[in-house]
Amino acid sequence: MKSWNEMKELQPLVGQMLMNSFKKDRISHAYLFQGDRGTGKREMSLLFAKSIFCRNRQGADPCQECRDCHRIDSGNHPDLHWIEPDGQSIKKDQILHLQKEFTYTGMESNRKVYIVVDAGQMTVNASNRLLKFLEEPSQQTTAMLLTENGQSIIDTIRSRCQLLAFQPLNVRRIENKLEHEGISASNAKLLASLTNNLDEALEMNADEWFANVRKLVIQLVEVLQNKPQEGLLFVNDQWMPHFKERKQLQRGLDVLMLWYQDLINDFLDREDAIVFTQEKEKREQSSMHWTRQSAAKCLSYILEAKRKINQNVHPNLVMEQLTLQLQR
Known part of the structure; x- marks a missing residue:
């Protein structure tokens, strides 16, 4: 996203509020961007940082076009941190390092900006260190x-930030954009159900690894x-070799969830909500095996499996347990 008008199309309220910050020269010392994955939080933070540092x-x-804008794009701006x-969490030492960096004068101006991604994953000690940092802005x-x-952010940190809620994006709008890029309607529907980020959707579509996820x-x-x-044999011999990383396994479980959601939508005659549009015959066979209630239970089992993956439970054990649960 290169302009605030573009960001306003994506997030009208948040975009307008941040634009007004510059117009009125009232930039807060801390913001909390909260919203689902793919709603534009990272893009908004990048554009906001550029607007702070850009001299033109x-x-x-x-x-x-300037040096500051290019260095922010490349991740090399000395005053943007x-x-x-680090692994599953943001640790105390990372915040301590940030504090140390901020004791130095800015390399090229007196301004400094820091962006904390997945701030909800800070450890208790890291949150307390950041709180002390925010108390003396x-x-x-x-x-x-x-x-x-x-x-997931402690109240004392939330109270020191300006809260900006990012709204879920319109799925149909993402589908239309993907189809405009030449992606088939069925793939566009699947991709738009997995991410609200157009660039990420295009990357997945071009990835042969992802093409095999649907088949598996x-x-x-x-x-x-x-x-x-x-x-269990299928999971160990074919499923797990494809999903070698936890992030990949999460993606596979996301797609598996969509299949069971389709079953429930089928039972409720929500044809427009069906994602696996080309697999009607297979879906009909599944609806004879699972009832609406059992499909809902399967969704809860998959959500629990995703939670365990985030908690560092061994992926093979998680998938084996899930397989046994889905067989019931």
């Missing part, structure tokens, strides 16, 4: 905390329906 700004819009989870410092769940999900469902005694 036109109104609120950065020029996108990113903090992202410098007028030349701006913080942006990004999270999918605002309630349908194969797993067919094994569970027709040869349940081979479920």
